[in-house]
Amino acid sequence: MKIGKINYSELSTAQQLSVKYFTVAMVLFLAQLVFGLIAAWQFLAPDFLFGVLDFNVNRMVHINAMVVWMLYGFIGAIFWLVEDESGVPLVGVWIANATFYVLTVAVTIVVLVYLFVQSGPGDAWTLWLINEGREYIEAPRWADIGIVICMVAFFYNVAGTFVAGRWSGISGVLVLDLVALAGLYLAGMFYTTNLPMDQYWWWWVIHLWVEATWEVLVGCIMAWGLIKTLGARRRIVTTWLYVEVALMFGSGILGLGHHYFWIGTPEYWLGIGGFFSALEPVPLVAMVVHAVYDAGRHHFRSSNHPALAWLIAHAFGNFIGAGVFGFMQTLPQINLYTHGTQWSSSHGHLAFFGAYTTIIVAFIYLTIQRLRGDVWMSSDIQGGWRWKWSLALLHVGMVGMSMALLIAGYEQSFVERAMGGSTWQAYFEGQTQPWFIQAMWWRMVFGVIMTAGLVLLLVDFVKIGAGDTRPIQAVAASDAVEDAAQPAGAVAKAAGGG
Amino acid sequence: MSESGIRTEWWASENFWRKCAIFVTGFMALVLVLLTFHTLTVIEAGSEAGRVPAYAVINHRIGYVMDDDKRRMVPVIGPVAPLFGEELTEAEAMALVDHGKLTVQARNCMNCHTILGNGAYYAPDLTKAWLDPGWGNEDARELLMTMFLKDPPTNARTYGTGRRMPNQELTDDEVRAVIAYLKWMSAIDTNGFPSGFKPLPQGSLTPPAAAAPQSRAGASRALGTSPPLAQPRRPSTKSPPPLTSAAATGLSMRGAS
Numbered sequence A: 001m002k003i004g005k006i007n008y009s010e011l012s013t014a015q016q017l018s019v020k021y022f023t024v025a026m027v028l029f030l031a032q033l034v035f036g037l038i039a040a041w042q043f044l045a046p047d048f049l050f051g052v053l054d055f056n057v058n059r060m061v062h063i064n065a066m067v068v069w070m071l072y073g074f075i076g077a078i079f080w081l082v083e084d085e086s087g088v089p090l091v092g093v094w095i096a097n098a099t100f101y102v103l104t105v106a107v108t109i110v111v112l113v114y115l116f117v118q119s120g121p122g123d124a125w126t127l128w129l130i131n132e133g134r135e136y137i138e139a140p141r142w143a144d145i146g147i148v149i150c151m152v153a154f155f156y157n158v159a160g161t162f163v164a165g166r167w168s169g170i171s172g173v174l175v176l177d178l179v180a181l182a183g184l185y186l187a188g189m190f191y192t193t194n195l196p197m198d199q200y201w202w203w204w205v206i207h208l209w210v211e212a213t214w215e216v217l218v219g220c221i222m223a224w225g226l227i228k229t230l231g232a233r234r235r236i237v238t239t240w241l242y243v244e245v246a247l248m249f250g251s252g253i254l255g256l257g258h259h260y261f262w263i264g265t266p267e268y269w270l271g272i273g274g275f276f277s278a279l280e281p282v283p284l285v286a287m288v289v290h291a292v293y294d295a296g297r298h299h300f301r302s303s304n305h306p307a308l309a310w311l312i313a314h315a316f317g318n319f320i321g322a323g324v325f326g327f328m329q330t331l332p333q334i335n336l337y338t339h340g341t342q343w344s345s346s347h348g349h350l351a352f353f354g355a356y357t358t359i360i361v362a363f364i365y366l367t368i369q370r371l372r373g374d375v376w377m378s379s380d381i382q383g384g385w386r387w388k389w390s391l392a393l394l395h396v397g398m399v400g401m402s403m404a405l406l407i408a409g410y411e412q413s414f415v416e417r418a419m420g421g422s423t424w425q426a427y428f429e430g431q432t433q434p435w436f437i438q439a440m441w442w443r444m445v446f447g448v449i450m451t452a453g454l455v456l457l458l459v460d461f462v463k464i465g466a467g468d469t470r471p472i473q474a475v476a477a478s479d480a481v482e483d484a485a486q487p488a489g490a491v492a493k494a495a496g497g498g
Numbered sequence B: 001m002s003e004s005g006i007r008t009e010w011w012a013s014e015n016f017w018r019k020c021a022i023f024v025t026g027f028m029a030l031v032l033v034l035l036t037f038h039t040l041t042v043i044e045a046g047s048e049a050g051r052v053p054a055y056a057v058i059n060h061r062i063g064y065v066m067d068d069d070k071r072r073m074v075p076v077i078g079p080v081a082p083l084f085g086e087e088l089t090e091a092e093a094m095a096l097v098d099h100g101k102l103t104v105q106a107r108n109c110m111n112c113h114t115i116l117g118n119g120a121y122y123a124p125d126l127t128k129a130w131l132d133p134g135w136g137n138e139d140a141r142e143l144l145m146t147m148f149l150k151d152p153p154t155n156a157r158t159y160g161t162g163r164r165m166p167n168q169e170l171t172d173d174e175v176r177a178v179i180a181y182l183k184w185m186s187a188i189d190t191n192g193f194p195s196g197f198k199p200l201p202q203g204s205l206t207p208p209a210a211a212a213p214q215s216r217a218g219a220s221r222a223l224g225t226s227p228p229l230a231q232p233r234r235p236s237t238k239s240p241p242p243l244t245s246a247a248a249t250g251l252s253m254r255g256a257s
């Protein structure tokens, strides 16, 4: 390991895979923002690329790139921690490598078809080959099947490694959660004429991913991350993880009902969905308390400042974006007017960014530290302005954008929904209000700020730690010693420098 | 497990919370599965519950009115008013609606519009598009919808936004199918979403007294009226309705009548 240099060849295969997955993830993240900007611009200048790259194509690429890059991010993070957590080298290296290339080629083909073929005749062939026309899971059926096969392979790698090595609380939750996550995808893989039936299962994928299984997945990653960056005690972290699982699944599974208010499903979902989804912020509060308490307990002395900053951003972002902004529209009495307005878009942006972008970025900082030979990443990082500014720009951009969309959403709910009765004309009356148009301009401005932040972040990923010769700062030795008798012993390892 | 000196109370222990997590997750998942079984029977097209109509509902006039007991809006299935003047059997209607839904997915409509409120926010919600007052009145509707879908940019009403729908190059069959799908969609009981919607002017929603034997189907609300819909008035010996392009070419003419 040469401190400050790229040590790619000295990483284990699993860690190299993480680097690959993260790299593709960041390319897709950039693509996501580019297509988001085009779509946002089309709100202001509808003739832009009209008939060439229409809004629906840009938006589809925008949200699909997001879903895929986040899944890549999760896979990358899991490959990174699996060996450390299990204590043995990755099982099935050959399969893991092949999976990466197969998946990446498939994703590339899907995106190219989206962009150049775009749509097809109204028959089953289009759904098999071009796109399925269902928001977020538009990928054609052939790709669905490919994704499932890749997920099975990935699961084999992860579960197999834990079986070969040792289990811990974190890995137990992680593996069970992966089963649920992959299984849920199957619910989105069939076609039916019956629209309510279609949307009923569609939400199983979307909601039970982002508000249940993904949340628990990042809970696991967060738990491991806190141990690594702060040297937090494993027993406490694991107990918190169980608390979070109980609260998250306890509210999130039936919280699914907040999508069953208006799609033809029975009336009891109004009560069940309203009640349980209103409880969903509770686990998110628990997560904030946990992260902030741990950070404070360790006097914010960490071995990796950017990662810790992004972990804390995750805790707050998750709580505000998902918890607060989700709660605002989750009771049916309010949702009747906000459902399917810019209000949803505001929440969707802040939640995905706050909950998932943040933690993946945090994790990438952890991997880069290792890639750079366990270089120093505490206070006084060389060129430390970069990570701070990119963090600030991304957050200013995202918060500004969500606020603009929220204002647009308020306006739309009043003018189009409450006053206008949701007709075609009322819709356009809402869209032409000065407040709405201003909000669309502000969204554009903040979108550009955000994109600048992302570019700077990517530059920082390449540059941080380069040429620095100070080794990683050891963390919280006292706690680690106290926990050294722990079965997994990862804490002691962390203190010793990973 | 840990050897640390301070004893942990049972309610703060790792073990207790592991069991909690397992129990809560299992219990909630079980409840969801049970509710799912029930919901799936309720939302079967044409089921007794009447929330999701049989596909042959497209043979009828559809309304959306305030229900004074529920204090929310509900769809109403009115007297026979076949789509494009062609009465279909349940199987034929299902095939048509199915083609419409496939087309809507294949053209990725949901990434501009919302459908039952889900999708994108660049264009109006389609839940009650069939009933939209923008089509003028019942007699003009089928023609105007057909013209619009055949050439949206030319027939766009963008109310000053400049936001036009791109031409989806729909075939005549696809246009017809999409309209059938939208008509069927407008008859789904969505618990009052969208609220306060004012449908276009239509004829009576209660059938003429003369049509007494069939009137049950038409008179009552969507709730529980589906069985009669399965039996169309048109004798089933008649040749299947024209889904062929030859018939579809004359479509807009017939629609206007």
Ligand code: HEM
Residues within 6 Å of the ligand: A135, A210, A211, A258, A259, A277, A278, A279, A280, A281, A318, A321, A322, A323, A325, A326, A327, A328, A329, A330, A331, A335, A338, A339, A340, A341, A344, A345, A347, A348, A349, A351, A352, A355, A356, B117, B118, B119
């Ligand atoms: C990280 C977690 C979350 C993410 C990523 C997320 C994301 C989203 C997205 C993208 C949508 C829009 C879906 C569409 O396109 O139609 C949505 C809708 C919604 N979310 Fe969340 N959400 C999260 C957590 C929550 C929580 C905790 C709550 C409640 C407390 C909540 C309440 C809602 C509601 C009520 C809607 C429906 C909006 C509508 O009717 O249009 N969400 N969410």
Ligand code: HEM
Residues within 6 Å of the ligand: A032, A033, A034, A036, A037, A038, A039, A040, A041, A059, A062, A063, A066, A344, A345, A346, A348, A349, A352, A353, A357, A443, A444, A446, A447, A448, A450, A451, B119, B120, B121, B122
């Ligand atoms: C440059 C920054 C961005 C711009 C300009 C942008 C723009 C847009 C636009 C125009 C839409 C379509 C909304 C509509 O249908 O009216 C959209 C949807 C969406 N974007 Fe972004 N976006 C940006 C960044 C992001 C980021 C960073 C995330 C998540 C991490 C994100 C997640 C989403 C989601 C989940 C939706 C679907 C929302 C819904 O259906 O409710 N976007 N975005």
Ligand SMILES: [Fe+2]
Residues within 6 Å of the ligand: A207, A211, A255, A256, A258, A259
């Ligand atoms: Fe949800």
